[in-house]
Amino acid sequence: MSVYDKLNELKISLPQPGTPAAAYVPFVRTGNLIFISGHIAKKEGKPWRGQLGAGMSTEEGKQAARSIAVDLMGTLQAAVGDLNSVKRIVKVMVLVNSDATFTDQHLVANGASELLGEVFGTPGTHARSAFGVAQIPLGSCVEIELIAEVA
Numbered sequence: 001m002s003v004y005d006k007l008n009e010l011k012i013s014l015p016q017p018g019t020p021a022a023a024y025v026p027f028v029r030t031g032n033l034i035f036i037s038g039h040i041a042k043k044e045g046k047p048w049r050g051q052l053g054a055g056m057s058t059e060e061g062k063q064a065a066r067s068i069a070v071d072l073m074g075t076l077q078a079a080v081g082d083l084n085s086v087k088r089i090v091k092v093m094v095l096v097n098s099d100a101t102f103t104d105q106h107l108v109a110n111g112a113s114e115l116l117g118e119v120f121g122t123p124g125t126h127a128r129s130a131f132g133v134a135q136i137p138l139g140s141c142v143e144i145e146l147i148a149e150v151a
Contacts, residue, residue, distance in 0.1 A: 003083040006119050007073075014074035021137070027079040033090070034079045034148045039071045040140035047138040053102025056141055061096060061104075064142045065111030072112075072146045073119065080150050089116050089126040091147040097140065098132030105130040112144055 007014065017026045020037070027036045041048035041064035048064050050056035077083050094109035096102070109130035116124040136143045 003086070003119055010118070012070055012119075014077055015071055017075040017078045018071075026075050029079060029150075032087070032149050032151070034076060034150060036072055036075050036079070036146040036148070038093075038095070038143045038145040039068050039075065040136060040138060041065070041068050041142045042071070042140075043067075047140045048142075049139040050141040051097045051099055051102075052104070052108060052132075052141060053099035058104045058107050061108035061141055062111035065094060065108050065144060066115050067111075068142060068144045069112035069115040072144060073116075076146070076148055080148075083120075085151045086120060086123060086148050087151055088123045088149040089120060089146065090149050092116070092126050092128045093145045094128065094130040095133045095136055095143040096130065097134075097136045097142065102132060105132050108142060109144075 020026060024037050027034055052061045073083065092112060094112065096105040096108050098105060109128060113128060
């Protein structure tokens with residue numbers, strides 16, 4: 001099954017990449033690797049604000065991470081032209097806006113990891129880091145960056 005068949009099955013349409021909010025580019029290609037800049041969680045087109053452990057649940061954070069994975073795939077498609085050329089999702093780094101007592105960053109990150117695995121199959125499994133941070137730009141609850149290998 002192609003990546004696009006799987007996206008259609010999941011009723012996911014990929015967005016166009018957003019305009020960077022600062023002095024960076026959405027992605028950089030070097031050789032067969034694509035480095036995608038951090039994407040923040042958005043809800044209804046605006047930053048999805050919140051802090052895990054302080055009024056925001058792990059499940060909400062997981063949903064935010066899943067929504068970022070959709071945005072990341074949109075940027076990846078813009079970078080490579082065809083998601084079927086992705087050989088592997090290599091690495092995902094997840095930053096979770098967390099209060100001092102929140103320790104389930106890994107569970108929040110699963111929202112993105114599980115969707116990437118579902119869409120890409122085995123090539124979607126990846127190395128990952130998940131960190132709790134004091135703040136994310138614009139007060140967003142989650143930010144994720146991604147590295148992919150392409151044919």
